Amino acid sequence: MLRLYHILLGAILLSVLTPVGFVKYALPYLSSNNKLQPSSVAQANAGQKQAQTTSGNSQPNEGNIWKSILGKTAAPYGWRVAACDGNAPLLCVSSNRKILGTVEMGVYPLENQPNFQQMLAKAGIPPSSKVDYQSPKYQTQLASALKLWVSDHYSSLEKDRRGVYGDRIVFSAQSPQQVPFGKLQGMRYGFSGIKRGGGLHEQHLGYVAFDGKALYVITTAFDPASETGKFEKLGNFQTFEPYLSTNVKGLSLPK
Known part of the structure; x- marks a missing residue:
């Protein structure tokens, strides 16, 4: 007893x-x-909190969407790519049972995105119309709308960084490139924060696509200020960067 x-x-x-x-x-x-032994449990399971480096003015839908849309994965030799445990919309990149970084996905319904609705209209696509966004007829207009989204995103980020870092960090943005996003056509974009004295303070990579109902935004980075969707080491981020396009191309989208 x-x-x-x-x-x-x-x-x-x-x-x-x-x-x-x-x-x-x-x-x-x-x-x-x-x-898997994560380098930071909080990094892989920090929930729905969005860092300011990601896009959109509303929170993404709950649930780890990677579990339902991830196709055949690509990674450097000895690395593994899989949906993270839990409901946070994170993709875990690991090696030797240790998480090296995560990739975050946000899903933003069109009805909550008035700015993007205006971008669609400006590109010649009334957002209320029934449009087959997979049709080649609308690919040029949709690409124009996504480029407007990226440009607006860059403007917001540059303003944010200027307020935080002043002239200590130079904001450098990449020109967006049209890429496959599953069976959708999306845009690949990215930016860096370069120290005045030389060297990278942060480096970000993103993908955005639209399926007629919602914006899909994928982000990852080397950024000490980010909580999720990041790699702890710049070298690991840069090593995985070329493989991410292959993973994005293989997604099961649209659903």
Whole structure:
């Protein structure tokens, strides 16, 4: 009886003293089915909080969308790409059972994106019209709307960085490039923050596409200020960067 009492007492104390966050986010990584040891549990399971480096003016839908749309994956030798555990919309990139970085996806319904509705209209596509966005007839207009989105995104980011860093960091944006996004046509974009004295302070990569109902935005980065959708080391980010386009191309979109 004494031993049973001690066991019960220990179990009660453990349940009281263990933080809820630890149980919610750490248990998936301690299970026998998933032996990955993340470099930061918070990085891979930080929930729906959006860093200011990602896009959109509304939160993405809940649930890890990567689990339902990820196709055949590509990664450097010895690396693994898979949907992260939990509901955060994160893709985990790992090596030797250690998470090197994550890629984040946001899904933004068109009805919550008045700015993009205006961009579609400016490109010649009334957002309320029933348009087959897979038709070659509308690909040029849709590409124009996505370029407007990227340009507006860059303007917001540059203003944000100027307010935070002043003239200590130079904002340098890449020209957007049209790329396959599953069976959709999307835009690949990116930007860097370059230190005045030389060297990279941050580097970001993004993809955006539209299926007629929602914007899909994929982001990852080397950025110490980001909480999710980031790599801890610049070298790992740059190594994985060319493989991300292949993974984006193989997505099962549109649904």
